[in-house]
Amino acid sequence: MIDSLLAYITLAMILFSIGFLGVVSRKNIFVIYMSIELMLNAINLIFVSLGRYYESMQPQVIAMIIIAIAAAEAAVFLSLIVVLYRRKKSLNSDIFTILSQKDSHE
Amino acid sequence: MIDIIFIVLSIIAISGAMGMILFSQTIYSALSLIVTILALAGVFALLSAPFLFMVQIIIYAGAIITLLLFIIMFLNIKDDNLPSEPNKMTTIFIGAALLLPFNILVLKAFYTLPSKPMHILGKDFGSINDFGMELFRSWLVPFELISMLLLAALIGAVVYARKEKAND
Numbered sequence: 001m002i003d004s005l006l007a008y009i010t011l012a013m014i015l016f017s018i019g020f021l022g023v024v025s026r027k028n029i030f031v032i033y034m035s036i037e038l039m040l041n042a043i044n045l046i047f048v049s050l051g052r053y054y055e056s057m058q059p060q061v062i063a064m065i066i067i068a069i070a071a072a073e074a075a076v077f078l079s080l081i082v083v084l085y086r087r088k089k090s091l092n093s094d095i096f097t098i099l100s101q102k103d104s105h106e
Numbered sequence: 107m108i109d110i111i112f113i114v115l116s117i118i119a120i121s122g123a124m125g126m127i128l129f130s131q132t133i134y135s136a137l138s139l140i141v142t143i144l145a146l147a148g149v150f151a152l153l154s155a156p157f158l159f160m161v162q163i164i165i166y167a168g169a170i171i172t173l174l175l176f177i178i179m180f181l182n183i184k185d186d187n188l189p190s191e192p193n194k195m196t197t198i199f200i201g202a203a204l205l206l207p208f209n210i211l212v213l214k215a216f217y218t219l220p221s222k223p224m225h226i227l228g229k230d231f232g233s234i235n236d237f238g239m240e241l242f243r244s245w246l247v248p249f250e251l252i253s254m255l256l257l258a259a260l261i262g263a264v265v266y267a268r269k270e271k272a273n274d
């Protein structure tokens with residue numbers, strides 16, 4: 001039972017759920033970003049375990065492409081956070097709903 | 107043997123993920139995420155994906171999360187910059203209760219697949235040779251599009267940083 005597909009899928013679903021709960025419950029923008037990364041990892045795990053199950057290499061290629069997209073996402077997201085943090089001096093995601101420059105006190 | 111390794115790696119991964127959403131300090135969350143990602147790299151190795159095992163360690167833990175740690179340390183976050191999250195635990199429990207039916211649905215769907223032993227395959231599956239063959243035979247266009255995407259992300263990051271300098 002442990003050594004079958006269902007165990008891996010269970011682990012992936014638990015990690016995905018934790019990532020989703022992190023996005024929903026936290027307000028710290030960094031933790032939201034990390035939860036998104038965790039969800040991407042859980043999806044990668046589902047892909048790779050299905051690839052092992054069907055003995056196909058295609059899911060591993062898809063997983064690598066997802067990792068590359070996560071790298072691109074990290075670059076843009078982190079530079080965006082640096083700009084926002086310098087303007088608002090806070091990590092609260094609620095504050096970032098107002099992006100207009102007039103509201104920033106410089 | 108594989109069962110024991112899998113259980114240990116799962117416990118490490120899940121506790122790291124729990125720590126990530128429960129710590130209030132950002133840097134502890136990032137370190138917990140590194141723990142989770144390294145444990146998942148071990149799970150990839152159990153699934154006969156040695157290339158993804160290395161990519162997970164080098165790119166995810168070594169590049170992406172290290173970049174995140176750099177940014178967190180670079181911003182010099184004080185305690186009063188952190189948002190207050192008074193009803194964090196309530197939201198977590200309500201969200202967990204709402205997610206439970208979805209998880210049961212997905213697991214039921216996967217339960218219908220016939221069970222199959224998932225031991226580690228040897229040289230005939232999962233080598234870097236197989237991976238490269240698959241990548242450059244069937245996935246050449248997505249591979250090239252990824253390079254365009256990375257270039258666009260690079261330019262985007264530079265533009266954000268430059269715009270901020272002009273404002274100062």
